[in-house]
Amino acid sequence: MRVAQQLFNITFNECIPLDCIVELTSKCNLDCIHCYVVKSCDTLPTDFWKSVFLELRDIGCLYLTLTGGEIFLRNDIFEVISFARNLGFCVTLFTNGTLLDEEKIKTLKKLNIYELHISLYSLNEEEHNSVTGDKRSFRKTMKAIHLAVKNKLPLVIKTPLLKSNFPNYKGIVKFAKRLGVRYILDPLITPKSNHDLAPQKYRISVDNLIKFYSDGEIFVKEYLKANNNKENFICSAGRNLISISSNGLVYPCLQFPVVLGDLKKSKLKDILSDKNNLIRKLRNIQPERDFYYCYKMCSYREFCLRCIGIVYLENRSIYSSTSSCCQLARVRKEVYYKKKKGALPWETIYA
Numbered sequence: 001m002r003v004a005q006q007l008f009n010i011t012f013n014e015c016i017p018l019d020c021i022v023e024l025t026s027k028c029n030l031d032c033i034h035c036y037v038v039k040s041c042d043t044l045p046t047d048f049w050k051s052v053f054l055e056l057r058d059i060g061c062l063y064l065t066l067t068g069g070e071i072f073l074r075n076d077i078f079e080v081i082s083f084a085r086n087l088g089f090c091v092t093l094f095t096n097g098t099l100l101d102e103e104k105i106k107t108l109k110k111l112n113i114y115e116l117h118i119s120l121y122s123l124n125e126e127e128h129n130s131v132t133g134d135k136r137s138f139r140k141t142m143k144a145i146h147l148a149v150k151n152k153l154p155l156v157i158k159t160p161l162l163k164s165n166f167p168n169y170k171g172i173v174k175f176a177k178r179l180g181v182r183y184i185l186d187p188l189i190t191p192k193s194n195h196d197l198a199p200q201k202y203r204i205s206v207d208n209l210i211k212f213y214s215d216g217e218i219f220v221k222e223y224l225k226a227n228n229n230k231e232n233f234i235c236s237a238g239r240n241l242i243s244i245s246s247n248g249l250v251y252p253c254l255q256f257p258v259v260l261g262d263l264k265k266s267k268l269k270d271i272l273s274d275k276n277n278l279i280r281k282l283r284n285i286q287p288e289r290d291f292y293y294c295y296k297m298c299s300y301r302e303f304c305l306r307c308i309g310i311v312y313l314e315n316r317s318i319y320s321s322t323s324s325c326c327q328l329a330r331v332r333k334e335v336y337y338k339k340k341k342g343a344l345p346w347e348t349i350y351a
Contacts, residue, residue, distance in 0.1 A: 042247035097144030256309030300329035
């Protein structure tokens with residue numbers, strides 16, 4: 001077993017927050033049509049985040065992801081990153097790239113960050129800008145990408161798949177491969193963190209989902225099948241993953257915005273203690289009991305990547321099924337059996 005997997009298993013079982021996603025600000029210089037962030041005026045000071053990072057270090061956190069909003073709107077961003085790196089965190093940054101120049105890229109290189117994730121929606125300038133709402137964003141983002149490659153930063157190109165950009169997603173794949181960088185294509189568009197379902201109107205159609213998961217350049221057949229173990233039906237959120245919002249609220253995950261506590265009022269170790277009824281309830285979830293239909297009855301279970309956060313955002317409950325995850329599971333199953341000698345599920349059940 002790989003060391004990373006061993007570390008994950010130990011922290012999962014011991015409920016040590018190995019991974020923390022910190023939303024440093026909800027403010028952004030773009031207005032992307034699909035964005036889940038609800039913007040607010042809260043921007044907590046540098047010293048607040050330094051004290052939070054110290055608490056995170058003391059309770060065993062290793063991986064720190066800084067996101068927004070747009071993190072480079074903060075005047076203190078490099079002080080914050082530097083402080084986190086000096087504490088030994090493995091730091092990943094999420095950004096739209098529009099505020100990065102060569103000086104900033106070189107500073108990030110010196111800080112030895114783990115990864116820099118830049119959102120790119122299309123190689124077509126007009127198409128990209130139609131998503132961001134800013135006619136200048138494409139050129140700025142592309143400049144940041146090329147600067148990151150030039151300075152050998154560990155770059156990841158992130159592309160949510162939308163109705164508007166889906167026809168051209170293969171161009172992103174070729175572009176990333178040509179640059180020699182990692183890429184992430186994500187077909188799951190989530191509701192806003194206040195349960196507003198509006199962003200989901202930009203999701204790609206079922207037909208295009210089938211085309212996407214049938215793309216042999218991206219997916220091998222085995223990838224389509226999710227792990228069938230009970231342990232893998234339980235999310236990391238609230239166990240070895242936590243998130244902190246821009247106003248200091250602790251969530252199991254940014255996609256699962258149930259307030260576990262407020263860092264402006266309480267210590268992190270107390271919020272994550274089993275004395276907290278909410279965290280204890282979350283950690284005591286039993287799939288066979290709490291998700292009975294999904295776990296025991298659903299024929300798509302083997303292909304399901306059930307996200308407790310998406311379930312909560314869509315239904316305001318963690319116990320029901322969700323249209324987004326169910327749709328993806330159905331598509332993955334259909335594609336899996338088509339790839340398996342062109343057979344359909346009922347033709348391979350005894351194979």
